[in-house]
Amino acid sequence: MERGGRLGYRPALDGLRGVAVLLVLAQHANVPFFAQGGTVGVTLFFVLSGFLITSILRDERATTGRTDFRGFYLRRARRLLPALALLLVGVTAYLLASGQSLVDVLLTAAYASNLAGASGHNLGNLVHTWTLSLEEQFYLLWPLLLPVVARRRRPALVLAVVAALVVAWRVVLSMSGASVERIYFGPDTRADAIVIGCALAFALASIPARHLRLAAAVSAAVLAGLCAAPPESALAWLLPPITLASLVVVAHAARSAPKLLTWRPLVATGRISYGLYLWSFPVALSVESRDLPLWVSAPTIAAVSVALALASWFVIERPFQRRPVKAAVDPVDPVDPVDPVDPGEVVPLTSKALPAR
Template sequence: MTPSRRGSTPETYWGRRLRCWVKHPGHCPHSSTYHRRELGATPIDTEGPWRLGRRRGLDGLRGVAIMLVVAAHATVPGLDEGGHVGVTAFFVLSGFLITSLLVEEREESERVAFGAFYARRALRLLPALCALVASLLAASYVLREEFVSGSDALYSSFYAGNWIRAFGGHLSALDHTWSLAIEEQFYIVWPALLVAALAWKGRRAALLVALVGVGASLVTRVVLWQVSDDPVNRVQFGTDTRSDALLVGATLALVATGRRQWVSSGLMVAVGLVGLLVVSTLHISGQMSFVWVPTLATIAAGLAVWGIAGEGYKGWLTGAAIVLIGRRSYGLYLWHVPIFAQLGTDRIPAAIPFPLQVVLLGALSWLMTVMSWRFVEQPFLRIKDGRASRAHAAKGPATDDGRGGSAALVVGGHRQ
């Protein structure tokens, strides 16, 4: 019988772990899973195929991402790259979640209902965005101050704002909707490419398409930095130059959905989180900031996502507070920028200390987030859930193998 960890010498124990891991990765009888089973803990099932399901850790990671973005927009000292890093983490998560859902749907029903897919996206994303745009237009009219123009509202509502910014324009209080535009453009193109690749040569073809896209996006970012007349805006806001993070997430999803479940890696999650925080604190500019920070942040976010996606993750990213922030991250992302930009500079007395300003503006942002969730997002999510339930019931109970958990994950706050 294999000696227990307590009874082994360090050399013997770790030597056996290494040899066993090389021969049987993920199934080593010397692993922590084996010892938890010996001690009577509930074993982690790694026998079945991987399914997305409800993974609180992914909500927690989204909470970390939105806090980095808010801190950067609040000009918190020491987080110069927090905005870049947080948005990049959102991209990786979005690519991972959307691709997982699409692949699972195709495996279950042998097709993807594109109409239902885009209806779900619209019901999840458009109501809160339209509420923000309408509120800013109303405030501009009532206060006789142009928080946002009609053209800004139009570009943002039709998810074209990133290209306005890529060529030097601005969207006033809606400047931050550039990232939503990139995601929506990805949602338009990627599902069709994914399904076509899967139908052509299966998962390997889809992986090839995703990996080629990652490389092409990175090369485009490097080249345009050298040749563009306005490299900062073109590289930062172009869909072609920022798609690598989305496609890295898609690549991880394609690998995950094609294998058995695996035990989560708290170490990998920790390395990814530390990487995100370290990159956020870099004080750099130029090519390093706009070309390579997104690359480093993509790698760090990918490590964290993969670690969380394994079975049994119970780290601090599953805590109630960080999960709640993550599940409300969409509304918080929408509302914090207008509040910090319009109130932080002009309307709060300079006598109020900076930390207190951040707290006050953060509290107001959270209040608007809660109101958006309660009165705008939730009603439409109930419509979305009703449509999903009816479609699921039409397939029959035999197809209920976990996608209900996936839908709950998206409803729970993922920006998809």
């Protein structure tokens, strides 16, 4: 942490975004041993999102004594809406040309795709936007709830308890026979990673950096192993270790800036991670429909996705970000949802698209 408690811009956190989105891309492209790469990548994005957004809001209140809601929401809109609008225009054109319904586009535009997915609706090319919906719901609620939580004696502990309750609720639903879609997409069953990231923003300064290095190495190994878990893995039991390991990795990246995560190509990948996330899934569906061998399809998916993400970054995203927004504080670079991710549903739309219960 910088003096005064402010986080400041950390290239390692962009590097971590780069790792997360590459894991998502690997699963989209059906790369061997990455059957759960997207699940790990999205969870990393969620933890990072909760941590950074909470840091932004806390720094602003510490500096000005208030939260600039208008500035916060305007920055989020400028960061996220233009690139999403471009994707929706492309998908709309495809659906109209093929005579299909625009319901999925409307659900995505309303940030309700996670609710639709939890009810069993398949959003096709836009199924991965469920994470954007969860993030947007977080953005809407958390700035209002944060002052209440921050007044608690131990806000990090309060948030950790909330995250534990989400995990317990997910297990209860799973054991009671709830559908995989209900568990996978539900905001009440997937909020734990974001909430634990919020808790980290309160607790990071009290965590000795020297204790994080070994824990982060072990956590990274755990995440690497869980990436290779079979697609039918039970989600209720797979997510807790992924979330805890992601928490440790994010904490280490924020405190110590590991050299690997500050590698320039990885940081650059993190900078375009939002566009890469948005485009990789529909690109993967399109390429896979041509029944190409893996050694052709995987590089094609990667190349086309990166090209579209770069175009999105330079033509759409960056110009909007450069427009000044009057705000008290914006101490860290805006987080990408997957922003994760920020951070979406990260597996092909087949019968194996969701983990089994």
